[in-house]
Amino acid sequence: MTSAHRRGAAVLVDEPHHDGSALYFPERPRVLGDAVDIYLRVPHAAGVGRVLLRQVHDGEAFEVPAQVALADVGGAAWWRARLVQVNPVVRYRFLTDGGPFGYRWITAAGPIDRDPTDAHDFRSVVYEPGPEWLRDAVAYQIFPDRFARGADAPAPHEPPAVVPDWAQPATWDDDPEWQAPAAGRQFFGGDLVGVAQKLDHLQGLGVDLIYLTPVFPAPSNHRYNASSFDVVDPLLGGDEGLAALVAAAHARGMRVIGDFTTNHTGSQHDWFRAAQADQRSEEAGFYFFGDGPADYVGWFDVPSLPKLDHRSDALRERMISSADSPIRRFLRPPFALDGWRIDVANMTARHGEDDHNAEVARQVRAAVLAEQPDAYLVAEHFHDFTPDVDADGWHGVMNYSGFTFPLWRWLGGEDAPSDPALGLHWRDWPRLPAAAAVGTMRDFSAVPWSVRQDSLLAVSSHDTARIASIAGDPKLVEVALAAMLTFPGVPMIFAGDEAGLTGRNGEESRRPMPWHVPGAFDHASGEVLRRLIAVRRKSAALRRGSMRWAFADDDRMAFLRETADETVLVLLARGGGDGTPISLGTSAMGLQTPRESDTLYSSAAPVVGDGCITIAGHGPAVGIWRWAGGGPHDTHDGPHDRQRKKG
Incomplete structure (x- = not known):
């Protein structure tokens, strides 16, 4: 395998962030007409002063203004907007005045500094998720x-x-x-x-x-x-x-x-044999037949x-x-x-x-x-x-x-x-x-x-x-x-x-x-x-938390998994490059007063100082570190309360 052309490092932790986890979408709508508050985390470094929520109702898009719910929690402002579940699936994204042009969409695929298609949108649905036990499962095939x-x-x-x-x-x-x-x-x-x-x-x-x-x-x-x-x-x-x-x-x-x-x-299934034996049988309608029992559609033309x-x-x-x-x-x-x-x-x-x-x-x-x-x-x-x-x-x-x-x-x-x-x-x-x-x-x-x-x-x-x-x-x-x-x-x-x-x-x-x-x-x-x-x-946080990208270059990627009580930083490094240490701002990470981390999987602890958390950059390597605290418990006067409105 050949290596692709080398590119520069991207610090992603300073980007505004939203996903469908409980931290940003505390209560999901359950029936059509439900209105719920959702949140956009905007690190102060992003320089954002205005936020709109764009949502699509009955095929037509419209925008509503978001308001600052908390001005400074975890080094970020938390903006709140009201989403109404008019349809079983509502697509939505946020528009901010950030980015190089003062015009940046925050989508499920990341920030986009132009008008994107709705394919990049977040999606809110009324359908029930998978079983609760799945959140903790580890599967084996x-x-x-x-x-x-x-x-x-x-x-x-x-x-x-x-x-x-x-x-x-x-x-x-x-x-x-x-x-x-x-x-x-x-x-x-x-x-x-x-x-x-x-x-x-x-x-x-x-x-x-x-x-x-x-x-x-x-x-x-x-x-x-x-x-x-x-x-x-x-x-x-x-x-x-x-x-x-x-x-x-x-x-x-x-x-x-x-x-x-x-x-x-x-092709030896009871239904198929019955279909071939009698083209007028109920089973004959189970398959795609042409001219006679030997003329049928196989998956990728495989006759068996x-x-x-x-x-x-x-x-x-x-x-x-x-x-x-x-x-x-x-x-x-x-x-x-x-x-x-x-x-x-x-x-x-x-x-x-x-x-x-x-x-x-x-x-x-x-x-x-x-x-x-x-x-x-x-x-x-x-x-x-x-x-x-x-x-x-x-x-x-x-x-x-x-x-x-x-x-x-x-x-x-x-x-x-x-x-x-x-x-x-x-x-x-x-x-x-x-x-x-x-x-x-x-x-x-x-x-x-x-x-x-x-x-x-x-x-x-x-x-x-x-x-x-x-x-x-x-x-x-x-x-x-x-x-x-x-x-x-x-x-x-x-x-x-x-x-x-x-x-x-x-x-x-x-x-x-x-x-x-x-x-x-x-x-x-x-x-x-x-x-x-x-x-x-x-x-x-690793089982149920949000996921926020923090860093990516040629040879390393890092991301945060977060709940209201826990922040976990994960580093994955394949090796190559010069192994320059990675520095992430503690404020953008939501750790304004970072304490000593709990090293879950690594041979080295991060270094905290000068408003940054610095982690070793050599690879191949894996690092997983945890801090107490994450996103806010409260985003209004009370805890993430759900507000329901009909119509």
Whole structure:
């Protein structure tokens, strides 16, 4: 990987700031017509004397003046304005007389010194966020075939193992195949009993949410080509295996979500076979057929993955909304899953001129919450998810575009793999500066705050290269893991990252877990994860606080996570450059009388003096420091009280 042209440092902590967290949006509207006060933090260094709030009602934008609620708290003036929730989604941004031209918009994507499109706006919604337990969750993704075999289960290549016709038996030490068709046929024999027997390992890391890739029967190891949604694959332990795993996890205070394909089935699915057998059947309307049963639409033209046609009300009833639908039934005992990850959610119900994606997302959410009000619903999405998350559909997404990919492009090593499907377009793709990564991350922040909080943050997954192969250097892996555990969202570990497993693409990354290798789990990444998860657990700001960018240059980025009681500064440095120390004004940070910091993760404490906090700038390195106090508890005569007005 080549390095991009070097750019200057940007001190961002002096910028006005707003986000949808409780510090700036203390009470969210719940019904149309609610009027609530929201706040803009304006550091004195920004030189702002006027603020307007622009909001869009029924498609028309208008502006209302903001007033100073507190003139000097944490080195800033806090401006208050009234937002009225006229529509289910209200887009808004602030106009100030700051910046070089005296004309600066404050948007979700950051300050803009010209008139931007509404795509950059903050979004206020009336829809309920994801479950409260998600705020504290740390997730762990498991690909069952490669995770663990139950202690009594024979290896696939040894009698009396039963191996299906489609499978190519493998030993646990075999390298994963990465080219079709062998990649989908290689069968290692991991099962749900094996997962249940390794819960001690997960708890030892600090994990409390398990995400299982599909468990339905299918003629492949990945099981995204399901042949039925009625039962759990017997090769994984059947219905009893899933029920026992979830019960064991629940007994430990852990939760489990499954993986469901609303976009397609397998070509051996009961529904598709019925459709091909009788083109006048109800099931024939579940798919896109042309001239006869052999002429149908496959997902990306893959014939083994016939695409579902959600124009069919009967399909939606059978798959989603009926009491016996798989989406609802597996949320009930004896299975009692805690939610779903929806595969290919971005392509579901989209084909040609037809687009029913938002309708289906809304219907899935209604079905899930009717069955289990505390469930979590997250969507797979590999590109720009921002248009798909304003409605009452997915709680969040797998945040590849707004987190994983920009982080990779900043940290990627000289030998980082390419993968056009993941936006890594060529072998020598450039190593971008931190300021560019921050710019992308800010662009993808233009979504409801609840979506940021409820989205999964991963540095690797079963569909991507491993972070160990992307970064190359274990110290850079540490930087990536620290980002995952300190950004707003739900951190998600891909099984094996704690053991330093490698993989240059999704198939190669699906390596079996090295349980039998002495010392495999003494890897540095495992200890890093345990420490960082413990840091996250002890800081409410890291789990629930606002996020304010503080600094970015080529090789370093720093940001603040804040609540009314706590300020946390996070530094991520990849190395390179001259390692010049970073100085941030204590007033702009909201620390007018800074006391000694609580060092949560670093070998060095910040230096306080001359109105600045100075932190070492060399890398690769991670620093996490905490101070008592953050934003104001009060912004009026009383605490952040909510004012409701109708009409």
